[in-house]
Amino acid sequence: MNILIDQILNQRQKDTLLAGLGRDPTPAEVAMVSAMWSEHCGYTHSRHFLKTLPREGEHVLAGPGENAGIIRLHDQLAVAFKIESHNHPSAVVPYQGAATGVGGILRDIFTMGSEPIALMNSLHFDIRDHRGKWIAEHVVDGIADYGNCTGIPTVGGEYSSYPWYVDNPLVNVVCAGLLKPEQVLKASTAQVGDRVLYFGNKTGRDGIAGAIFASLNLTEATREQKSAVQVGDPFMGKLIMQATLELIRAGVPSAMQDMGAAGITCSTSEIAHNSGLGITVELDAVPVRAPGITAEEILLSESQERMLATVPPDRLAQAEEILNRYPLDYAWIGVIEETPDMVVRFQNETVASAPLDLLIDGCPVEDYADLTDDVLRAGKERASDLSGIAGTGRPLLGGKPSTNPEPPTLSALLEVYAETSHYASARHIYEQFDYEINQRTLGGPGDDHTLMYDAASERTVAFTLHSRSPWTLQHAYRGTRAVLAAAWRRSIAAGAYPLGLSNCLNYPSADRRETMIDFGGTTLAMKEFCEALGIPVTGGNVSFYNESEVGAIAPTPVFVLVGDSVLGPDRYRYAGAEGQLYLLGTPDLTAGDVYALWRLRQDGTLSGATVPTVDFAQEHQVGQALLDLYRAYPGAFAMRDVGKGGVFKRILEQFARADRDVVLNDDLPAALPDVLLGEGPCTYLLFVPDATTLEWPAALQAAGIRPLGRVTAGDGKLLAPAVELDLLKYRARADKSLEPHWIDQLELAP
Amino acid sequence: MSDPALRIAIIDFHGTLCERDCAAAFGQAAHVETMLVSSEKDSFSGPVHAIVVPGGFSYGDYIRPGAMARTAPITRALYAAADAGTPIIGICNGFQILCEIRLLPGVLLKNRDGRFICRETGLRVQSRRSPFLAGVKPDVLRVPIAHKYGQYYCSAETLAELQANDQIALCYCDDEGQISDAANPNGSVGHIAGVTNKAGNVLGMMPHPERRAMPWHAGKDGNWMIESVCA
Numbered sequence: 001m002n003i004l005i006d007q008i009l010n011q012r013q014k015d016t017l018l019a020g021l022g023r024d025p026t027p028a029e030v031a032m033v034s035a036m037w038s039e040h041c042g043y044t045h046s047r048h049f050l051k052t053l054p055r056e057g058e059h060v061l062a063g064p065g066e067n068a069g070i071i072r073l074h075d076q077l078a079v080a081f082k083i084e085s086h087n088h089p090s091a092v093v094p095y096q097g098a099a100t101g102v103g104g105i106l107r108d109i110f111t112m113g114s115e116p117i118a119l120m121n122s123l124h125f126d127i128r129d130h131r132g133k134w135i136a137e138h139v140v141d142g143i144a145d146y147g148n149c150t151g152i153p154t155v156g157g158e159y160s161s162y163p164w165y166v167d168n169p170l171v172n173v174v175c176a177g178l179l180k181p182e183q184v185l186k187a188s189t190a191q192v193g194d195r196v197l198y199f200g201n202k203t204g205r206d207g208i209a210g211a212i213f214a215s216l217n218l219t220e221a222t223r224e225q226k227s228a229v230q231v232g233d234p235f236m237g238k239l240i241m242q243a244t245l246e247l248i249r250a251g252v253p254s255a256m257q258d259m260g261a262a263g264i265t266c267s268t269s270e271i272a273h274n275s276g277l278g279i280t281v282e283l284d285a286v287p288v289r290a291p292g293i294t295a296e297e298i299l300l301s302e303s304q305e306r307m308l309a310t311v312p313p314d315r316l317a318q319a320e321e322i323l324n325r326y327p328l329d330y331a332w333i334g335v336i337e338e339t340p341d342m343v344v345r346f347q348n349e350t351v352a353s354a355p356l357d358l359l360i361d362g363c364p365v366e367d368y369a370d371l372t373d374d375v376l377r378a379g380k381e382r383a384s385d386l387s388g389i390a391g392t393g394r395p396l397l398g399g400k401p402s403t404n405p406e407p408p409t410l411s412a413l414l415e416v417y418a419e420t421s422h423y424a425s426a427r428h429i430y431e432q433f434d435y436e437i438n439q440r441t442l443g444g445p446g447d448d449h450t451l452m453y454d455a456a457s458e459r460t461v462a463f464t465l466h467s468r469s470p471w472t473l474q475h476a477y478r479g480t481r482a483v484l485a486a487a488w489r490r491s492i493a494a495g496a497y498p499l500g501l502s503n504c505l506n507y508p509s510a511d512r513r514e515t516m517i518d519f520g521g522t523t524l525a526m527k528e529f530c531e532a533l534g535i536p537v538t539g540g541n542v543s544f545y546n547e548s549e550v551g552a553i554a555p556t557p558v559f560v561l562v563g564d565s566v567l568g569p570d571r572y573r574y575a576g577a578e579g580q581l582y583l584l585g586t587p588d589l590t591a592g593d594v595y596a597l598w599r600l601r602q603d604g605t606l607s608g609a610t611v612p613t614v615d616f617a618q619e620h621q622v623g624q625a626l627l628d629l630y631r632a633y634p635g636a637f638a639m640r641d642v643g644k645g646g647v648f649k650r651i652l653e654q655f656a657r658a659d660r661d662v663v664l665n666d667d668l669p670a671a672l673p674d675v676l677l678g679e680g681p682c683t684y685l686l687f688v689p690d691a692t693t694l695e696w697p698a699a700l701q702a703a704g705i706r707p708l709g710r711v712t713a714g715d716g717k718l719l720a721p722a723v724e725l726d727l728l729k730y731r732a733r734a735d736k737s738l739e740p741h742w743i744d745q746l747e748l749a750p
Numbered sequence: 751m752s753d754p755a756l757r758i759a760i761i762d763f764h765g766t767l768c769e770r771d772c773a774a775a776f777g778q779a780a781h782v783e784t785m786l787v788s789s790e791k792d793s794f795s796g797p798v799h800a801i802v803v804p805g806g807f808s809y810g811d812y813i814r815p816g817a818m819a820r821t822a823p824i825t826r827a828l829y830a831a832a833d834a835g836t837p838i839i840g841i842c843n844g845f846q847i848l849c850e851i852r853l854l855p856g857v858l859l860k861n862r863d864g865r866f867i868c869r870e871t872g873l874r875v876q877s878r879r880s881p882f883l884a885g886v887k888p889d890v891l892r893v894p895i896a897h898k899y900g901q902y903y904c905s906a907e908t909l910a911e912l913q914a915n916d917q918i919a920l921c922y923c924d925d926e927g928q929i930s931d932a933a934n935p936n937g938s939v940g941h942i943a944g945v946t947n948k949a950g951n952v953l954g955m956m957p958h959p960e961r962r963a964m965p966w967h968a969g970k971d972g973n974w975m976i977e978s979v980c981a
Binding site for chain 1: 764765767768770771774775806807809810811812865866867868869894896898958960961963964965966967968
């Protein structure tokens with residue numbers, strides 16, 4: 001037994017377990033503890049930092065610790081939303097890894113009683129070689145097949161390709177759902193005597209965590225059938241979604257939790273512990289599909305599409321009546337107890353009996369008291385020295401190595417713009433997703449903003465998803481502040497004051513101090529952002545260990561903001577009008593990602609690149625003024641935040657037409673490359689059609705809003721002092737989508 | 751309470767996804783009542799004015815799209831309604847199902863490039879024999895597709911028959927209404943987006959008219975078809 005413990009638990013965990021139990025643990029207990037005390041369930045490395053984040057707020061109906069965060073948008077409507085990573089499975093088996101990621105995030109949302117209305121994704125690859133393209137293509141295919149088959153539209157997302165994602169793609173998936181504020185069902189409201197209901201798929205040996213699996217007593221049969229890869233079944237996912245929502249609407253369950261990481265162990269222990277109670281689980285009752293499966297395997301199986309609910313004794317028949325109408329398995333596998341222990345029985349024996357306090361809160365966590373706010377703010381500067389970062393140190397494909405490159409010319413920068421996949425239309429990705437099903441999509445992929453319409457309340461929900469790895473790589477703390485400000489601007493442009501923040505924090509190995517300085521820097525920046533703007537953190541996900549022999553990923557925090565948008569079906573949509581362009585803020589070329597890509601192509605570094613220094617109070621002031629402007633002139637003008645690809649990308653997407661020219665003024669606020677391709681704090685681009693007369697509020701005048709140029713009759717040119725660009729040519733290249741980058745020379749094996 | 755003038759049945763298989771979209775879109779007019787009918791039923795329990803077989807992934811597309819639906823009890827009611835001349839429309843997976851149960855000729859193969867495609871397409875109305883198309887005034891509609899298995903295929907003899915019998919209802923076209931390979935998103939034979947049975951009362955189409963129908967939709971071309979059958 002001791003040998004077994006040594007293989008699975010570290011010394012500190014072992015001591016804690018032995019002290020907590022006062023005896024040697026059983027194999028089942030070791031299995032449960034190993035899962036519950038892992039980084040994924042126990043947040044062993046991240047808890048120190050995450051506990052500092054503000055999570056309270058008048059709009060919060062459910063926060064961290066629940067399956068998903070829930071925000072009250074207005075009296076009639078609440079939104080549940082969450083983002084989660086499926087990076088490691090997607091690196092190994094891209095199709096299934098991505099598909100099961102979608103299945104898992106969907107379950108988190110409908111488990112809370114909300115009806116999923118939108119999926120999104122944040123995808124980051126290194127597509128320079130065949131393997132990278134193969135991963136990208138199959139990740140998209142997996143997301144598409146699962147999402148499309150469940151009938152939830154995939155309405156937005158972001159994509160990047162950087163060298164630091166070689167070997168370690170990032171696949172983060174978002175789901176959001178709507179519900180009435182009074183309909184929230186939590187995982188913490190079980191009562192003594194409630195029966196424990198299991199329904200959905202049968203339990204098999206798939207998805208049993210590799211390290212634990214290899215350390216337990218394995219039977220011959222187990223070895224032959226072992227698989228650490230979960231397999232998704234979207235049809236079953238759709239059925240359990242329907243069944244779950246029907247059970248909740250009928251008021252049957254007292255609490256609900258989906259079975260994700262660590263399967264039955266995590267869901268049963270957490271539902272009891274979060275309710276302040278205990279639980280007895282009868283493993284013999286669990287529907288299984290593998291003969292001879294052991295207690296430890298049942299406890300740790302991560303078979304997909306399984307749900308757990310607690311049901312009061314007088315509701316059992318009603319639960320069965322509903323579930324009998326669906327072709328899925330269900331079973332009563334236990335009971336909620338007064339004593340706060342987790343007792344597991346298998347084949348007439350008690351195989352585990354441990355206090356839930358020990359199992360869940362007893363998890364020894366790392367302490368980083370020495371990483372003070374000052375240490376985190378100082379952080380690590382990385383622009384010119386990217387050693388240890390995967391895939392860097394050599395120029396990107398097609399670039400020429402250079403130790404002392406001249407400052408880039410506009411044409412060199414536009415060449416980068418035209419040739420990398422970043423600014424190509426993402427049509428190749430999003431056309432594989434059904435983004436219009438359920439009739440709610442007001443702004444989908446390819447549109448300016450991600451907007452979902454609720455016909456019952458005649459209100460619009462805005463979703464913003466944002467990450468910027470070149471910034472967070474240069475400096476985690478300052479980079480994260482800049483990413484959050486950029487996400488804020490995107491939400492403002494979508495007409496919404498953000499009411500809640502969710503996050504997916506993708507980092508390299510937590511065992512290195514450098515990683516934890518970056519991680520702490522990111523959480524400190526989040527704390528400052530949330531406190532300054534009054535936005536609570538409603539949930540999140542941490543993914544460490546995104547590294548391999550070739551190096552580590554860039555720290556990549558991905559943020560989701562949700563808000564009640566002032567934009568509706570009558571919002572302004574550009575249809576060829578002439579008008580005036582206005583610019584807020586002063587873009588800086590070196591802060592933009594076009595510069596970063598140019599530099600990576602030159603010498604594989606980010607030398608000379610900068611991170612915008614942002615002031616949240618100033619962003620707040622400008623953002624509020626812009627929302628007021630939207631309210632004052634509904635449907636009269638267009639606004640975009642100036643983000644990836646700068647002003648140029650926005651001009652290209654909106655105004656590149658055969659019958660229009662974009663003529664920039666002579667007195668530009670900065671050099672042309674800065675104006676066209678840079679970024680900066682409080683930067684927005686507005687278009688006011690000639691038919692609209694606007695009076696700028698004092699706050700925007702104070703913020704320095706200025707005319708940038710005109711959209712006027714012409715033939716598809718951008719005209720600036722001494723420069724003429726053929727917009728239609730660049731537009732045609734962007735419209736070719738990602739296919740030249742992804743598909744050329746790629747064999748599409750099934 | 752007086753009975754509504756028109757009852758439209760919307761068939762719901764396990765895995766059907768667009769039943770609520772169709773109910774919302776087809777039920778917009780005050781004189782129309784839509785009702786969801788489970789595929790486990792073998793009748794509509796009362797007269798129906800028209801039947802919608804909506805899109806989705808019935809039975810998870812196992813075996814092949816629409817194939818499992820053949821075993822559902824509701825198919826008996828569908829055969830009877832088709833024989834009686836009731837207007838029937840199959841949309842997307844509904845089209846696949848109507849082909850699988852042989853109410854419509856041909857089959858739907860995987861798209862030409864093997865991938866799911868969600869995109870607005872131009873549709874040229876080639877025949878107005880279906881009650882869903884009789885009242886459509888424009889010759890070109892803008893309606894989106896969303897499918898992985900939408901490449902319509904039939905033998906050369908069947909195609910000739912379809913042409914001879916005026917069974918080709920809708921073809922993919924570009925913005926100007928021109929039918930071409932470039933405007934054909936999935937490689938369908940004859941650029942076919944929708945066909946009818948010989949009698950004309952059963953229509954199958956891959957594009958989704960219910961996604962261009964609601965007051966908040968930027969395009970509303972789908973309403974031509976809805977208003978046509980509800981007139």
